[in-house]
Amino acid sequence: QGEDVVSGVRTPHDLGEMREGMPATHAQLMEILRTLEAHYKDMQDTEFTVEDGRLYMLQTRNAKRPAQAAVRFAVDSVEEGLLTRPQAIATIDADTLDALLHPTFGRDAEYEVLARGVNASPGAAKGEIVFTAADAVEKADAGRDVILVRPFTEAEDVAGFFAACGIVTSEGGKASHAALVARGMGRPCVSGAAALEIDLAAKEVRVSGTTLQEGDLIVIDGTSGIVTTDDVALVDPDADPNFEQVLEWADGLRRLGVRTNADTPEDARKAREFGAEGIGLCRTEHMFLASDRQPKMRTMIMARTEADRRAALDELLPHQQADFEGLFEEMSGLPVTIRLLDPPLHEFLPSAEEVATDLEHARMEENADEVRELERTLERIHELAETNPMIGTRGVRLGILHPEIYEMQVAAITQAALAVRERAGAAPELEVMIPLVAYEQELELMRGLVERVVEQRGGGDLVLTIGSMIELPRACFVADRIARSADFFSFGTNDLTQTGLGFSRDDIEGRILSRYIDRKILDRSPFETIDKPGVGWLVRLAAWTGREEKPDLKLGICGEHGGDPDSVAFFHMAGLDYVSCSPYRVPIARIAAAQAAVASAQGEG
Incomplete structure (x- = not known):
């Protein structure tokens, strides 16, 4: 009979029928189930049978359950005295909690x-x-x-x-x-x-x-x-008081801070509702993609002289300042890390194929003015084109070649912070981040630029720190040198994974990943969870040598790995101060950070 139950040959009766027909056996079963949960410290998926009036326990295992059931069990187990709060937090599969946040x-x-x-x-x-x-x-x-x-x-x-x-x-x-x-x-x-x-x-x-x-x-x-x-x-997801209770417990257990990656006031507001403790990454390039900014951005890119470029940047400055003011108002009193412009300039122009098609149409229609404009645009696109733009003229390299771009951005940041402080009485803690740094001299130059512009714009009394995004292997190897000019490091693990492994994140999952998983070279995408022995070691090396040079160096991570529970556990172990992730991953990161702290404490015990 037991074999029939386990194999699925027999259709079990509802448990309620057992209570009515075999009350003594039902009571015995309930006591055994409580004993099993207390022993394994988790909800159990149990199989049993009753033969000739005798209860036989067949097997038990930790139960798989949806997110709603997981947080309900965690709260119930604490209220019943079955588990402590840390033990209850550890029973939750943090990666399943998305179901509580989305349709x-x-x-x-x-x-x-x-x-x-x-x-x-x-x-x-x-x-x-x-x-x-x-x-x-x-x-x-x-x-x-x-x-x-x-x-x-x-x-x-x-x-x-x-x-x-x-x-x-x-x-x-x-x-x-x-x-x-x-x-x-x-x-x-x-x-x-x-x-x-x-x-x-x-x-x-x-x-x-x-x-x-x-x-x-x-x-x-x-x-x-x-x-x-x-x-x-x-x-649609319903508000779940059990989830809120679990998040409150998690905040009392975790060491890691949890910030968000946000580029708009709406994202910042949502992230703060989810418990974000600041912005760990604001990608300023997204601010230039709105329909009212793109023509001005393209005018700046098309400019042939610095004077023309500065004139176009003057047109962009009020828009950039307004964007920052919206973010700063949502994050008043909290840290906001702003990454200066990172992508290569050609990304803000239409594709060469698109312009060539438009040019052909303009020639057929004999529209001379449009032909001249499109020819000029196409010529500029070809001038800016690079064989490998991902490691080309972008990030700090762009700031060194065209410092006026970074000057405009820092001016907008400073003026926005001053305006918000005047209106609201408090400005955020500003953190200006320089992307794609490989040489300490790059950061030295950009730090001087930022400090000069902030002072010129009257922001000398603002709370402002300057740091480096760490996303290149060389930056990890010479982190002690870069730390001399940095107040903080933020690990950009998306690009660090690309440059450390030599994988294109746009191509690997479509062409390589499935075969690598089949052949057991990988078990998950390295862009989904941190490659601990390789890329993870680079993070640990930079964290260690950076703090050797500057013990109070703040360390964070702003790649997508900041919302992956397994990666969060690694960053806790590596000694980082915070993780930053997309708004809807913030609650998951809060739980994962608490679980990492609990596991670490158990290991030390």
Whole structure:
């Protein structure tokens, strides 16, 4: 009979029937279950049978359960005296808690899977298919729900992310542009759905004999990487007092601080609601992608002389200042780390192919003025093009070649902080971060620039620190030298993983990762969880040597790894001060940081 139960041959009766028909045996079972939970300090999935009036326990194991059940068990176990708070926190699978923060497919939903991709950003969404950011904005402004569908996304598509309910791409993985931006905004995203043949020219999606047109319904589950055309019911998350209780306990246990990566006041507000203790990364390049900034940004890039470039930057300064004021008001009194412009300038220009097509049309229509303008734009794009822009003219290199760009940004930061302090009575703790530093002299030069501009703009009494993003192997090897000019280090583990492993984050998950996992070279993407023996060692080396030179050096991490529970445990062990992650990962990082502290204390005990 026991074998029949375990194999599934027999259909068990409801437990309530046992209470009615065999009260003594039911009471015995309840006592055994309490003993098992007390022994294993976790909810148990138990199999048993009763034969000839005798109770037989067949097997038990820690129970797998959804997030709602996990936090409920944690709270109940403490209230019943079964577990201590640290023990209860340790029973939670922090990575499953996304379900408490995003819409999901209904539990009993039935649907046919059209395609599967990478579960790039959690949550479920549905809407009409659109293929361009402009169409997403137009339809969203008309009150329609849309899903942005593209082979891959680039910086110029960000406006479409704001407008869309979700994003689907046929290329890329969890570290692709689409995935990173979607997670930062809290938008569901399925990336790398390779079965989808996305034809932008025809505005069609073709898959397995099915053709979808612009305007057709599409439904996605970014938590599981599913795409369907069935009108699945979505379930919004409910406020869960058990979750709030667990988060409160976690904050009392953790050592690591938890900040957020946020570029807009809306993201900052949401992150603060989730418990963020500041901004660990504000990517200023996203501020230049709004429709009212792009023409001014392109004018600056197209400028041939420094004077023309400075004139264009003067036009951008008020916009940048207004953006910072919005962020600073949301984070008043908390630290805000602002990364100065990082991407290469060509990313703010249209693609060469797009301009060449427009140029051909202009020539056919004999529009001389437009032809001259497009020829000039195309020439400039070719001038700025690089063989490998990811390690080309970007970050601090851009600041050294064109210091006027960083000067404008620092002026905007300073003026915004002063304006907010005057209005609200308190400014944030400003942390200006220089990206892609490899040589200590680079940081020395940029530190001098920042301090000079802050003083010139009347910000000498602001609370301001200056630090370096650590995202290149050389920076880790010479961290002690860089630390001499740095108040803090923030590890950019996305790029440190790329440069440390020689992997392209846009390509590995679509072309290499599955084979590497099959051959057991990797068990997970190194862009999803930190490569502890390799990239992790670089982090530990830089943390150690940096603090050897400057014991009070503040250490943080602002890559996507800051929201991965396994990576958070590593950063705790490495002695970092805080992790920073996208707003919707903040609660998960809070729990993970507490679990790391609990595990560390147990190890020391």
